[in-house]
Amino acid sequence: xxxxxxxxxxxxxxxxxxxxxxxxxxxxxxxxxxxxxxxxxxxxxxxxxxxxxxxxxxxxxxxxxxxxxxxxxxxxxxxxxxxxxxxxxxxxxxxxxx
Numbered sequence: 001x002x003x004x005x006x007x008x009x010x011x012x013x014x015x016x017x018x019x020x021x022x023x024x025x026x027x028x029x030x031x032x033x034x035x036x037x038x039x040x041x042x043x044x045x046x047x048x049x050x051x052x053x054x055x056x057x058x059x060x061x062x063x064x065x066x067x068x069x070x071x072x073x074x075x076x077x078x079x080x081x082x083x084x085x086x087x088x089x090x091x092x093x094x095x096x097x098x
Contacts, residue, residue, distance in 0.1 A: 002050070002071055006043045009033060010052055014069040023062050 002010065012032050016024045024032065029040050041058070048055045054065040 002047075002052075005033070005035070005039075006046055006050075007071070009040065009043050010047055010066075010069070013053070013064060014066060017066065023064050026061055029061055 009029075012029065013023065016022075016028070016032075026037050026040075030037060033040060035043075040061075044053065044055055044061070044064070045058075047053045052066070052068045054067060055063070057063040
């Protein structure tokens with residue numbers, strides 16, 4: 001499980017790049033996170049170590065590549081209330097199970 005700030009930073013990277021088609025610049029990350037570049041850089045290094053991103057040019061955030069945009073569900077046996085295991089169905093499940 002990612003710490004809150006790393007999770008927030010990952011979601012910012014995913015959403016920003018999805019909406020604007022590019023990675024945010026350092027100043028944009030500082031505004032969106034409310035943190036300094038040194039704190040952001042440390043969190044990015046942790047995300048890279050945990051293999052959520054690839055970050056070759058450590059002087060800029062523009063070259064970040066996202067490998068995994070969210071945390072995997074650690075427990076694959078997640079149960080929805082009184083329904084049972086959630087599985088991918090044919091679309092009819094929504095109307096018959098929920």
